[in-house]
Amino acid sequence: MNRKLVVIGAGMASGRMLEHLFEAAPGQWDVTLFNAEPRGNYNRLMLSPVLSGDKTYDQIVTHDDAWYAAHGVTCRFGESVTAIDRDAQVVHGANGPVPYDALVIATGSAPFIIPVPGKDLPGVCTYRDLEDTNAMIEASRPGAKAVVIGGGLLGLEAAAGMAARGADVTVIHLMGHLMERQLDPAAGYLLQKDLEARGIRVHCQGVTKAILGTDRVEAVLLEDGTVYPADLVCMAVGIRPETRLANDAGLEVARGITVDDQMQTSDPAILALGECVEHDGQLFGLVAPLYDQARVLAATLAGQEAVFRPVQTATKLKVTGCDLFSAGDFTDAPGREDIVFRDPGRGIYKRLVLEGDRLVGAVMYGDTADGAWFFDKIRKGADITPDRDTLIFGPAFAGGAQADPLAAVAALPPEAEICGCNGVCKGQITAAITGGATTLDAVRGLTKASASCGTCTGLVEQVMALTLGDGFAANANPPMCKCTDHTHEDVRRLIKSMGLKSIPAVMQDLGWRTVGGCASCRPALNYYLIADWPAEYRDDRQSRFVNERNHANIQKDGTYSVVPRMWGGVTSAAELRAIADAADRYAVPMIKVTGGQRIDLLGVRKEDLPAIWADFNDAGMVSGHAYAKGLRTVKTCVGEQFCRFGTQDSTGLGIRLEKLLWGSWTPAKVKLGVSGCPRNCAEATCKDIGIVCVDSGFQISVAGAAGMDVRETVPLLTVPDADAVCDVVAAFVQLYRENARYLHRIYKWVDKVGLDWCRDQVADPAIRGALVARFAESQSIYQTDPWADHAARPAEWAPVADLTLRAAE
Amino acid sequence: MSMIDIAALDDIPRQGARVVRTPLGCVAVFRTADDHVFALDDRCPHKGGPLSEGIVHGAQVTCPLHGWVFDMATGSAQGADDGRVVTYAVRSENGRVLLDAAALSGRRAA
Numbered sequence: 061m062n063r064k065l066v067v068i069g070a071g072m073a074s075g076r077m078l079e080h081l082f083e084a085a086p087g088q089w090d091v092t093l094f095n096a097e098p099r100g101n102y103n104r105l106m107l108s109p110v111l112s113g114d115k116t117y118d119q120i121v122t123h124d125d126a127w128y129a130a131h132g133v134t135c136r137f138g139e140s141v142t143a144i145d146r147d148a149q150v151v152h153g154a155n156g157p158v159p160y161d162a163l164v165i166a167t168g169s170a171p172f173i174i175p176v177p178g179k180d181l182p183g184v185c186t187y188r189d190l191e192d193t194n195a196m197i198e199a200s201r202p203g204a205k206a207v208v209i210g211g212g213l214l215g216l217e218a219a220a221g222m223a224a225r226g227a228d229v230t231v232i233h234l235m236g237h238l239m240e241r242q243l244d245p246a247a248g249y250l251l252q253k254d255l256e257a258r259g260i261r262v263h264c265q266g267v268t269k270a271i272l273g274t275d276r277v278e279a280v281l282l283e284d285g286t287v288y289p290a291d292l293v294c295m296a297v298g299i300r301p302e303t304r305l306a307n308d309a310g311l312e313v314a315r316g317i318t319v320d321d322q323m324q325t326s327d328p329a330i331l332a333l334g335e336c337v338e339h340d341g342q343l344f345g346l347v348a349p350l351y352d353q354a355r356v357l358a359a360t361l362a363g364q365e366a367v368f369r370p371v372q373t374a375t376k377l378k379v380t381g382c383d384l385f386s387a388g389d390f391t392d393a394p395g396r397e398d399i400v401f402r403d404p405g406r407g408i409y410k411r412l413v414l415e416g417d418r419l420v421g422a423v424m425y426g427d428t429a430d431g432a433w434f435f436d437k438i439r440k441g442a443d444i445t446p447d448r449d450t451l452i453f454g455p456a457f458a459g460g461a462q463a464d465p466l467a468a469v470a471a472l473p474p475e476a477e478i479c480g481c482n483g484v485c486k487g488q489i490t491a492a493i494t495g496g497a498t499t500l501d502a503v504r505g506l507t508k509a510s511a512s513c514g515t516c517t518g519l520v521e522q523v524m525a526l527t528l529g530d531g532f533a534a535n536a537n538p539p540m541c542k543c544t545d546h547t548h549e550d551v552r553r554l555i556k557s558m559g560l561k562s563i564p565a566v567m568q569d570l571g572w573r574t575v576g577g578c579a580s581c582r583p584a585l586n587y588y589l590i591a592d593w594p595a596e597y598r599d600d601r602q603s604r605f606v607n608e609r610n611h612a613n614i615q616k617d618g619t620y621s622v623v624p625r626m627w628g629g630v631t632s633a634a635e636l637r638a639i640a641d642a643a644d645r646y647a648v649p650m651i652k653v654t655g656g657q658r659i660d661l662l663g664v665r666k667e668d669l670p671a672i673w674a675d676f677n678d679a680g681m682v683s684g685h686a687y688a689k690g691l692r693t694v695k696t697c698v699g700e701q702f703c704r705f706g707t708q709d710s711t712g713l714g715i716r717l718e719k720l721l722w723g724s725w726t727p728a729k730v731k732l733g734v735s736g737c738p739r740n741c742a743e744a745t746c747k748d749i750g751i752v753c754v755d756s757g758f759q760i761s762v763a764g765a766a767g768m769d770v771r772e773t774v775p776l777l778t779v780p781d782a783d784a785v786c787d788v789v790a791a792f793v794q795l796y797r798e799n800a801r802y803l804h805r806i807y808k809w810v811d812k813v814g815l816d817w818c819r820d821q822v823a824d825p826a827i828r829g830a831l832v833a834r835f836a837e838s839q840s841i842y843q844t845d846p847w848a849d850h851a852a853r854p855a856e857w858a859p860v861a862d863l864t865l866r867a868a869e
Numbered sequence: 870m871s872m873i874d875i876a877a878l879d880d881i882p883r884q885g886a887r888v889v890r891t892p893l894g895c896v897a898v899f900r901t902a903d904d905h906v907f908a909l910d911d912r913c914p915h916k917g918g919p920l921s922e923g924i925v926h927g928a929q930v931t932c933p934l935h936g937w938v939f940d941m942a943t944g945s946a947q948g949a950d951d952g953r954v955v956t957y958a959v960r961s962e963n964g965r966v967l968l969d970a971a972a973l974s975g976r977r978a979a
Contacts, residue, residue, distance in 0.1 A: 576884065576902055579924040579931035579938070602884035606922040606933035614933060618919045860887035860898065861875040863973055 065089040065361070066151045066158055068141050068305065069166035073334035073350040075101030075123050077164065080358030082131050089361070091133045092158050094151070097189055098138030100128060105347060107193045111221030114816065117190060144309040146327055162329055162361060165306055165317060169299035169335035169345075174209070178271030184293045187218045192294075199292035202226030207280045207290040209268055211238040215296035216255070220382075222294075223260050230288045231255070232266040232280065234297070242386040246402075247409050247425040254382050254407070258824055263288075301336040301343060314338050321367045323357040333357045339368060346373045348480050371439070373480060385428035388438040389413065390421035401452045410452055417445045430454030432469075432519060436476040469522040478523060479516045484509040486523055493527040500524070541580040543572050548801035552588055561593050563600060579605075584802035587689065590725050591797045594838040607687035611846045612669055620669060621662045623686035624676045625722065628696045628714035628734075629657025638679030642672050656693030656731065658684055670854035673847035682722075682845040689803070690725045691732075691793075694718040695743065699736035699753070708753035710736030713782050717751075720786055721793060723843035724835070727800040727809070730793065745773045748806040749789055758785045762792060763807040763815065771807050774815055777823060791822045791831035798834075872960070872967035878904065881966065886921040886930075891973040896957060897921035898966060899941055901928060906966055907941035908959040914952035 065081075067074050070093055081089065093100070106120035128135050136153055143152045150157045171186035173179055185195045199206060200222040208219045211233030223229045231238075237248030238255075252262045267283040271293055279289045301316035312318045312326035316338030323331045333353040335344060344350055349370050359366035373387075390413045401410040406426060412434065413421035418441050422434040433455045437444060444451055455471040472478075474487030484507045492506040503520060504510055510517045539545050546554070551570065560566045563585050567577060577585070586603040607613050612620035624639070639659055643651055649663035664672060673683075685691060696714030700706035714734040721730070733744030734751045744750030746766040750773045752759045757780040761773035777788055795818060800809035810818060821827050850857070881887045881900040888911055889896045895911035897920050905928065911921045918934030929947065931938050938947040944954040958969035 574927060576926035578926050578929075579936065582924055582926060602882055602925065605924070610922070614919075614922065616916070616934070618917070618922075859890045859895070860880050861889045863873070863875075863889060863891040863970075 062088060062090045063161040064159060065091045065162050065164065066094070066160040067091060067164045067166060068094045068151065069168055069334070069336075070095035070097070070099075070101045070137070071166055071168045071334055072101065072104055072122070072347060073168075073354050074164065074166035076351050077166070077333060077354035077358050078123075078131070078133070080355050081361055084358055084362035084364065089162075091131070092151075092160075093128070093133050093135050093137075094139060094141050094153060095135075095137045096140045097191075099190070100124070100135060100137060102190070104189075107187075107190070108217040108221055110190075111193050111196055111218065112224040113197075113221075141305060144305055144330075146309055146330070149329060160329070162331065164357065164361075165325070165330065165332040165336060166334045167302040167305060167336045170302045171295065172298040172300050173295060174268060174297055176268055176270050178273060178277065179295075181271055181273045181277045182275070183273070183277035183291065184271060184295065187214050187294055187296045188299075196222055196292065196294060197225065200225035200227040203228065204291045205289050206230070206292045206294065207232060207288050208294045208296060209280070210296035210298070211235070211262065211264070212241065212296065212298070213239060215294070216251075218294050218296055219255070219260050220258075222292075223258060227292075228259070230261040230263060230290075232263045232268060232282065232288070234265070234267060236264055238262065238264070239384075242423075243384065243425075244390055244411060244423050246400075246411070247384060247386070247423045250407055250409055250425045251382060251384060257826055258820065299335065299345065301338070303336055306332070306336070314341075316343050319368075321356075321369075322360045323353055323368060324360065331357050331360065339370065342370060344370070346480075348373050348483050351482055371483075383426055383428050385424045385431035386422065387431070387435045388419070388421035390423050396420070399448075399452045412452055414444070414448075417443045419444050419451070432476060432478065432516075433472065436472060439477075469519060470526050478519050479507075479509040482508040489520060489523045490527050493524055498524075498528060540584065541578055543567075543574040543577050543581050544570060546570055548584065551585070552592075552799075552801070555588050555592055561589065561596050563589065563603060583608075587725060587727065587802050590842070591727075591838070594841050608689070610666065610669065611673075611683055611685075611687060611850065612664070613687045615662065617663075619663045619665055621660050621686070622664050622669070622672055622676075623654065623658055623660045623684040624681035625684040625718075626658040627718050628694055628711050630696075630711060630715065631659075635679060635681060638676065638681065642675050645675070646672050654686070654693075656686075657695050658686075658693065660686070667854075667858045670851045670857050674851040677845070677848050677851060683847045685722065688725070689728050690723070690730065691718070691721040692729050694721075694732040694734060695747070696734045697736050697741035703736055705739060706736035706753070707755050708736055708758070708782075710734045710742065710751075710753050713751065713753070713758075713785060714742075716782065716786060717789060720790060720839075723845075724793065724797070724839060725842060726793065726797055727802050728805045730796075730806065732789075746770065747773065749773075749792065751785060751789075757781065760785060760788055760792075762818070763810040765805060765807045767805075769807070774810075776815070776819055787828060787832050788822050790835045791828040792818065794831040794835035794838075795821055797838075798831075871970045872958075873970040874965050875968045876966050878906070878961045878964050878966055881906070884925040886923075886925065888919075888921050889968065889973075893973055895919075895921070896968070896973065898959060898968065899925055899930060900961075901925060901941075904961065906959050906961045908957040908968055909939070909941060909944055910955045912954070913937055913939075914946070914954060915950070920954065 101123040103120045103122050106115055109115040110117055139154050141151055141153050150159050171188050185192045204227045206222045206227045206229045208215045208231045211231050219229045219231045237245045238251050255262055269283045270281045271277055272279040272281055277290055277293050279287050281287050303313045303317055306313050306317045317325055317332045317336055319325055319332050319337045319339050323333050325332050334350050353368055356366040356368040397414045399412040408426035411423045412419055419437045424431055472486050476486045478484055478486050478489055488507050489509050492503050497503045497506050510520045540548050540551055560569055566585055582603040583605050586600050589597040601609050612622055614620055643661055646664055646668045648661045652660045654660050694714040694717050696711045699710035700708055717732055730748045732749045733742040733747040735742040735744040736753050738752055744752055746764040750761050750764055757778055759778045760776045762776045764773035765771040779785055796806055875889055883900055884902050886897045886899045889898055897909050897911040899907045909920055911919050913920055913932040915937050916934055918932040920930055920932055922933045923930040928941050929938050930941055937950045939954055944956040946952040957972050960967050
């Protein structure tokens with residue numbers, strides 16, 4: 061006869077506990093699971109992505125009906141428990157009693173409601189469960205006003221989520237800076253600036269006096285008299301353990317339900333875990349210790365020895381674009397010293413707190429890549445005296461090694477924690493990989509590393525790369541070429557941070573192994589330098605691939621093709637006549653219409669190139685850059701001028717975009733399409749950037765492809781007018797120019813950095829403006845017709861000497 | 870060996886090449902970053918690509934068509950590729966480039 065287990069509360073801790081239990085003691089327990097919410101276990105950590113629209117509820121369910129059925133769990137969801145009868149060992153639910161041999165209380169926490177007038181008005185919510193999330197989603201219509209009370213982790217995630225949906229959000233925070241429990245004032249200030257840059261208003265030292273409104277919430281009044289209008293108020297000021305059932309049952313309760321090292325309460329038949337418990341005077345809010353409790357509790361039920369020992373935890377904020385990390389203790393105290401690094405230009409702040417020869421705390425903002433390494437040093441209490449000089453620069457500088465992207469992870473010991481949510485250390489991941497898990501999914505399946513909030517995915521991949529070596533190809537990042545160990549990304553970063561402004565300088569300072577590089581790295585370096593130092597660097601023609609050096613495409617027989625620009629695919633009788641004349645004059649063997657709506661003259665001899673260019677220049681035509689890692693074509697349909705379906709002047713917009721973008725060098729070629737209506741005759745949705753005109757405006761989508769890979773574009777932004785299209789497209793192209801690796805088309809780059817990040821950048825008016833300005837600066841130098849330049853010096857295109865004439869003499 | 874003055878050294882860009890037309894076909898005359906000069910047939914043994922249009926790195930050139938790499942001093946293909954390009958004697962002197970005429974006059978073909 062199986063024993064009966066009743067679990068009250070289906071949160072993340074109880075779900076994990078049941079998994080461990082069914083693994084440790086399969087078929088020994090009949091489980092009844094109560095949940096006041098009308099659903100089972102889901103990943104509460106992921107409510108923020110649901111709120112911001114990045115995920116749906118279905119994607120965050122951790123245990124579905126099939127799982128409960130397979131494990132024989134009786135689900136009593138949407139039913140609250142009214143009482144626990146300890147003498148009879150029976151739990152009373154709203155729909156009837158259930159006897160138990162063992163009872164697990166996992167009631168979690170309840171949001172703290174500040175006792176101000178108006179707290180019960182409709183439109184006031186907390187941020188705890190799916191109902192709250194849905195209420196905020198519903199209230200976050202573009203232009204709606206939302207006030208979040210509380211500038212801690214949860215409040216800021218709520219604020220960012222609602223802002224991402226278009227709401228006008230104000231955060232009111234009682235303390236002097238945001239997230240004061242995790243951040244020091246400097247990092248809090250940087251965070252506030254970042255949030256304000258994305259349109260979230262932050263009011264620190266704001267004491268809420270009342271929530272105003274008659275039938276529903278209308279505004280929030282502060283003690284200092286400030287009034288913020290509000291259609292929705294989210295209270296996220298803190299949580300308190302939900303202990304009412306335990307109190308009523310007469311269990312020992314301090315702030316939370318008191319449990320021992322085996323997670324047992326004062327009644328041996330009753331155990332508890334999660335945010336509702338207190339262990340050794342400590343409460344728990346982050347997920348990592350809760351998962352530890354789940355493991356210990358399951359072991360206790362299975363009759364195994366296990367002891368709960370809380371570990372230190374580190375914090376990361378799940379708000380896209382806000383990169384912060386904090387761990388340990390960073391309050392000022394006698395005997396403590398700080399090492400601080402600031403780079404205001406890049407918005408980077410790092411602070412290490414030392415006590416004697418040990419690292420006791422770390423706060424990082426803007427660049428958190430070394431967080432795990434510092435966290436490991438804090439937990440180990442390692443003596444940092446030998447590394448103190450370079451400690452703040454992280455593992456890359458420890459031991460004087462050059463910045464190797466994997467060095468930081470390679471330097472971590474096996475017991476270093478990689479996945480904070482699930483408490484998975486590097487050694488477990490390595491063991492899983494050597495045991496045969498060669499994909500990220502397989503590693504996740506075996507260890508749960510990166511399976512909860514996902515922020516450590518990159519680290520897990522790096523451990524895989526280190527362990528598998530060449531065997532890990534999926535997302536491995538190889539060096540740029542055989543001349544160097546640096547990746548493209550490293551080189552781009554170092555060019556900027558070290559101020560390297562010539563190819564020899566890059567090769568010298570980054571330790572190139574070859575003299576003069578190779579045919580692979582030279583064009584890449586030339587591009588990076590052009591993109592990063594448009595005013596200072598001079599294009600190195602000899603580092604260009606032949607097509608870009610000769611401004612024409614080389615063909616298999618050594619002749620070239622010539623493609624004049626036809627703005628938006630529109631030409632004229634005069635241009636066509638000039639093309640026909642040139643074709644006759646230079647005996648062009650083939651004239652072909654291209655897929656990009658222009659005309660290609662194939663089979664031109666190199667020495668004829670300057671003359672044919674001069675002829676085209678005379679007819680008012682310039683290079684079409686059909687050979688360039690740069691703007692190629694802007695394909696258009698005829699639009700409203702002629703088409704009966706056209707909603708906007710798509711041809712005019714295409715020409716305007718082409719005139720804006722032509723001449724710019726990019727990591728790989730860039731093709732645009734502009735369609736005048738959703739019938740999409742210009743095939744805009746398989747271009748690098750596509751614009752589809754609709755009655756109300758312009759849908760800009762990006763990252764399409766129609767080559768080796770075929771991809772449909774994904775929506776970036778919809779804007780109301782052509783001016784905004786030009787700004788967004790220029791900003792997006794500049795973002796691509798500044799960040800992508802050489803030869804990566806836009807879709808590959810977007811795959812790497814994520815569309816959300818791109819959208820955040822170009823949607824932010826300040827960032828967009830800066831990108832547009834930098835693009836304009838570059839265009840002021842590079843938007844020139846190369847044909848005109850070279851046509852003036854035809855001698856360089858002919859043989860330097862002709863010895864056949866000499867022989868004939 | 871009779872050397873012909875074919876051009877000024879500065880007619881050839883550093884890390885680049887110019888072509889000399891000869892009775893035996895085109896010869897690519899290369900100039901390295903440190904002003905050494907090399908002369909090779911302007912024809913890759915792989916698919917006939919014009920080596921004069923390749924990227925010059927150190928004393929090597931990469932064919933523009935399919936990326937074969939040649940040592941300009943010996944004419945030998947590098948790495949996994951197997952092949953050799955004919956090289957010609959060439960030197961720079963007082964800012965002029967001198968090429969071995971005998972090998973290129975057409976007599977060698979006989």
